[in-house]
Amino acid sequence: MSDASSEKAPAAASFWRDPEKRAWLFQVLVVAVVLALFGYIFQNTLHNLEKRGISTGFAFLNNEAGFGVLMSLIPYDETYTFGRTFLVGLLNTLLVSAIGIVFATLFGFIIGVARLSSNWIISRLAALYIEIFRNLPLLLQILFWYFAILPLLPHPRQSIELGEAVFLNKRGMYLPAPITESGFGWVLAALGVAIVASVFIARWARHRQDTTGQTFPVFWTSLGLIVFLPWLAFGITGFPLSWEYPELRGFNFRGGITVIPELFALALALSIYTAAYIAEIVRSGIQSVSHGQTEAAYALGLKPGQTLRLVIIPQAMRVIIPQLTSQYLNLTKNSSLAPAIGYPDLVALFAGTTLNQTGQAVEIIGITMGVYLTISLSISAFMNWYNKRMALVER
Amino acid sequence: MSENKIHHAPEGLPAVQMQGVHKWYGEFHVLKNINLDVARGERIVICGPSGSGKSTMIRCINRLEEHQKGHIVVDGTELTNDVKNIEIIRREVGMVFQHFNLFPHLTVLENCTLAPIWVRKMPRAEAEEIAMHYLEKVRIPDQANKYPGQLSGGQQQRVAIARSLCMSPRIMLFDEPTSALDPEMIKEVLDTMIELAETGMTMLVVTHEMGFAKTVADRVVFMDGGEIIEVNEPHEFFNNPQHERSQLFLSQILQH
Numbered sequence: 001m002s003d004a005s006s007e008k009a010p011a012a013a014s015f016w017r018d019p020e021k022r023a024w025l026f027q028v029l030v031v032a033v034v035l036a037l038f039g040y041i042f043q044n045t046l047h048n049l050e051k052r053g054i055s056t057g058f059a060f061l062n063n064e065a066g067f068g069v070l071m072s073l074i075p076y077d078e079t080y081t082f083g084r085t086f087l088v089g090l091l092n093t094l095l096v097s098a099i100g101i102v103f104a105t106l107f108g109f110i111i112g113v114a115r116l117s118s119n120w121i122i123s124r125l126a127a128l129y130i131e132i133f134r135n136l137p138l139l140l141q142i143l144f145w146y147f148a149i150l151p152l153l154p155h156p157r158q159s160i161e162l163g164e165a166v167f168l169n170k171r172g173m174y175l176p177a178p179i180t181e182s183g184f185g186w187v188l189a190a191l192g193v194a195i196v197a198s199v200f201i202a203r204w205a206r207h208r209q210d211t212t213g214q215t216f217p218v219f220w221t222s223l224g225l226i227v228f229l230p231w232l233a234f235g236i237t238g239f240p241l242s243w244e245y246p247e248l249r250g251f252n253f254r255g256g257i258t259v260i261p262e263l264f265a266l267a268l269a270l271s272i273y274t275a276a277y278i279a280e281i282v283r284s285g286i287q288s289v290s291h292g293q294t295e296a297a298y299a300l301g302l303k304p305g306q307t308l309r310l311v312i313i314p315q316a317m318r319v320i321i322p323q324l325t326s327q328y329l330n331l332t333k334n335s336s337l338a339p340a341i342g343y344p345d346l347v348a349l350f351a352g353t354t355l356n357q358t359g360q361a362v363e364i365i366g367i368t369m370g371v372y373l374t375i376s377l378s379i380s381a382f383m384n385w386y387n388k389r390m391a392l393v394e395r
Numbered sequence: 396m397s398e399n400k401i402h403h404a405p406e407g408l409p410a411v412q413m414q415g416v417h418k419w420y421g422e423f424h425v426l427k428n429i430n431l432d433v434a435r436g437e438r439i440v441i442c443g444p445s446g447s448g449k450s451t452m453i454r455c456i457n458r459l460e461e462h463q464k465g466h467i468v469v470d471g472t473e474l475t476n477d478v479k480n481i482e483i484i485r486r487e488v489g490m491v492f493q494h495f496n497l498f499p500h501l502t503v504l505e506n507c508t509l510a511p512i513w514v515r516k517m518p519r520a521e522a523e524e525i526a527m528h529y530l531e532k533v534r535i536p537d538q539a540n541k542y543p544g545q546l547s548g549g550q551q552q553r554v555a556i557a558r559s560l561c562m563s564p565r566i567m568l569f570d571e572p573t574s575a576l577d578p579e580m581i582k583e584v585l586d587t588m589i590e591l592a593e594t595g596m597t598m599l600v601v602t603h604e605m606g607f608a609k610t611v612a613d614r615v616v617f618m619d620g621g622e623i624i625e626v627n628e629p630h631e632f633f634n635n636p637q638h639e640r641s642q643l644f645l646s647q648i649l650q651h
């Protein structure tokens with residue numbers, strides 16, 4: 001074999017002058033150095049922990065926590081374990097992130113479109129909003145809403161009311177809580193049927209358009225079904241849903257859902273801050289589609305609505321979605337500023353209180369980092385997949 | 396059904412009538428008293444120095460630009476603020492742009508079937524059949540399932556022509572169709588346009604290709620400073636221009 005190849009291939013370079021072999025050598029060296037460094041840090045940490053008498057491992061998660069929490073989505077009191085506090089914190093982080101993402105998207109799209117409005121005042125106001133909230137530090141904004149604005153709200157007795165159902169005061173926001181009774185399952189089932197039916201109608205309408213050319217108002221039919229069917233079921237089963245309204249008892253409200261001021265301020269600050277970035281993303285996405293596309297669509301006889309739906313939005317979304325995802329990622333990570341105002345998120349509750357109580361710094365910080373990494377990497381994996389699927393084919 | 400009724404003008408009437416058309420961009424007077432009648436089946440080449448209002452004029456015909464004074468009647472329908480009239484006219488008038496303006500997120504075939512499906516409410520199979528027919532006419536049926544980004548400039552412009560033809564327009568507007576192309580691709584696009592002209596299509600072409608004007612045009616319109624300076628038959632226009640400004644323009648572009 002060596003004979004045959006030496007006849008065809010030019011004389012092999014010496015080891016030092018062959019880039020491929022050199023590359024191998026350097027990579028092996030780098031890996032060895034990194035491994036040695038980590039090994040040293042690991043050994044050193046273990047040694048130091050041992051010297052100070054700190055036990056390692058995750059056994060502490062099963063110990064009783066012994067402290068209360070301001071807000072929890074799952075049953076919790078002092079007798080639960082540290083493992084439970086981790087879960088409470090994680091859920092609170094996910095809650096504030098989810099609320100923030102919904103409202104940031106909503107505000108962001110409205111402001112982004114307003115920024116492009118031909119109405120001078122509207123577009124200037126949108127620009128002002130974007131410039132102010134993008135250019136102030138987020139932590140400052142959180143403190144602003146929590147310490148400067150919320151205390152200006154009235155006392156519980158003079159709460160700002162919305163139809164005697166929603167109350168807003170210094171102590172937070174109070175919403176009515178839905179209480180389902182037997183038969184409510186039918187309403188959910190009707191909703192499910194309506195959604196499935198809408199999917200089938202969309203497919204049928206597409207098929208019909210392919211074969212006969214007739215269009216069908218899929219959006220309005222589906223909307224009608226999704227609204228009408230659950231209401232029908234709701235009426236037939238005798239309205240099996242009641243609301244528990246918050247009531248003023250003594251000095252504060254009882255009943256309903258309570259949104260604590262910390263959650264209110266944090267969600268508000270995150271939404272408003274991120275919305276400013278999303279508005280710019282939406283604006284740039286729409287503007288990235290050249291005006292020639294609109295003109296070509298108009299020249300072909302497409303109406304403005306069809307042009308937006310068939311030509312502009314599909315192209316704008318390619319620009320918007322990846323950046324939007326990374327803003328969601330940022331919002332989720334930024335929610336870790338929660339300890340500044342005492343909202344019990346993962347960082348405040350687990351990397352804060354739990355760490356103080358147990359002293360298991362390495363494990364706790366490790367777990368917390370692992371959680372944020374998992375969330376972030378899942379989002380960016382999705383983003384890459386989406387990019388690959390939607391990228392414009394060129395060359 | 397009234398919206399699908401075909402509003403063709405009686406055969407005698409011109410395909411496009413422009414009477415006393417003026418247009419301003421703010422203070423700037425872009426079009427000054429344009430009067431032009433284009434007969435059915437006529438091929439008009441519009442030339443003139445850049446900034447003379449050539450593109451603006453033909454863009455007024457399908458309302459990509461709005462005129463502020465005067466009347467434009469296209470195929471028997473007057474262009475007003477009435478959205479219905481604009482829709483009718485855009486359906487009957489095809490346009491080819493300098494920068495092709497193909498939809499990059501759709502395949503060549505989808506580019507061609509989009510408007511027939513959504514505007515003419517045509518079954519997909521029929522729309523695809525028509526699209527393939529015109530893609531064959533412009534000699535790129537084998538590229539039907541590629542995306543515009545995968546084609547050369549000349550191929551893209553030929554797709555753009557096929558895309559317009561799929562709407563079976565009665566009038567075709569060309570806005571400098573070869574200006575963004577490499578020299579070796581200009582010919583393939585011009586050949587396609589010459590073949591189209593032979594079918595009897597009414598064409599208004601803004602171009603700097605004087606060879607095309609000489610072989611294809613029934614009349615040449617020379618514009619300068621927002622005005623129509625001269626309208627003449629190509630032979631007369633190139634050999635015996637009537638106006639001083641036409642002479643100057645021709646001497647500048649024919650020097651080489």
